[in-house]
Amino acid sequence: MRITVLVTAKRNPDLDGAACAIAYAELLREEGYDAAPLVDGNPDAEARFALDETGWARPAVSMSASEIVLVDASDVVGLPDAVSAERVVEVIDHRQHHDAERLFPRARIQIEAVGAAATLVAERWRAAARRPRGSTALLLQAAIQSNTQRLRGSVTTPRDLDAAAWLAGIAELPDGFVEGQFAARAAEIVADVDAALSRESKRFDHPEGSYVVAQLELPGAVGLVDAVAAADLARTERVMVNLVDVDSARSLLLIWDSAFRRWVAARLGVTFTGAGAECSPAVLRKQIVARLRGDAS
Ligand SMILES: [Mn+2]
Structure with a gap:
């Protein structure tokens, strides 16, 4: 049976949230679901840079989706208006402190302490023995780079390194891409x-x-x-x-x-x-x- 699934991060998402929504919706579509990503509000400057560089076009999304998947989010604070907690069927996140079982009683929950939620989504692709499109592989890699301080911060786990290497085997980030995303973020912060x-x-x-x-x-x-x-x-x-x-x-x-x-x-x-x-x-x-x-x- 085909169902309509909306995959979303928080409103005004960062790069990890936007990349996860796009990449997980793509995986669900490959698996036969009628799924779409929601990138709600105004993504931050780093996310906008990466979305522009990879040529992403925001799809027209029906807000009447029957089921919702949360990515890079496990709280009710800051969610898009289209999300009601009862309709959340799955949560994929990497926060260490959460109350997701209580907030989303219907949801299958995967919350694990890796550097980026994008790592968890990349692992889903690998487990399904499928490969995302090149542009999607770039978004996931950029998100992992972003959340782990270029794979050097203390949040970085071996799983982040593995996921980044696997994604680079599908499509390698062009020279200057990561510098560009960080420069975009810095400019937005310094401006105000x-x-x-x-x-x-x-x-x-x-x-x-x-x-x-x-x-x-x-x-x-x-x-x-x-x-x-x-x-x-x-x-x-x-x-x-x-x-x-x-x-x-x-x-x-x-x-x-x-x-x-x-x-x-x-x-x-x-x-x-x-x-x-x-x-x-x-x-x-x-x-x-x-x-x-x-x-x-
Ligand atoms: Mn994140």
């Missing part, structure tokens, strides 16, 4: 640091008080320290900003509120000099949050 910080901020609950983590990932991220320190967000209590430099694969964690800084330092085991603590290789928000929650890893 305040807007980027609020876009990239998330609040997390904790028994000892909620807190906010904003994360900016770009080449030369450390050069933004002064601009970030001048932002309104820096004067708010229980806020940290994680600057991830995708060139050096290092990160700088900034906290201006001294009480909150001591609280974080004790739990993460990092040493601050002034407002900043350097981490090499880069540590990402999902890892920081897991450690603050006391999860193993």
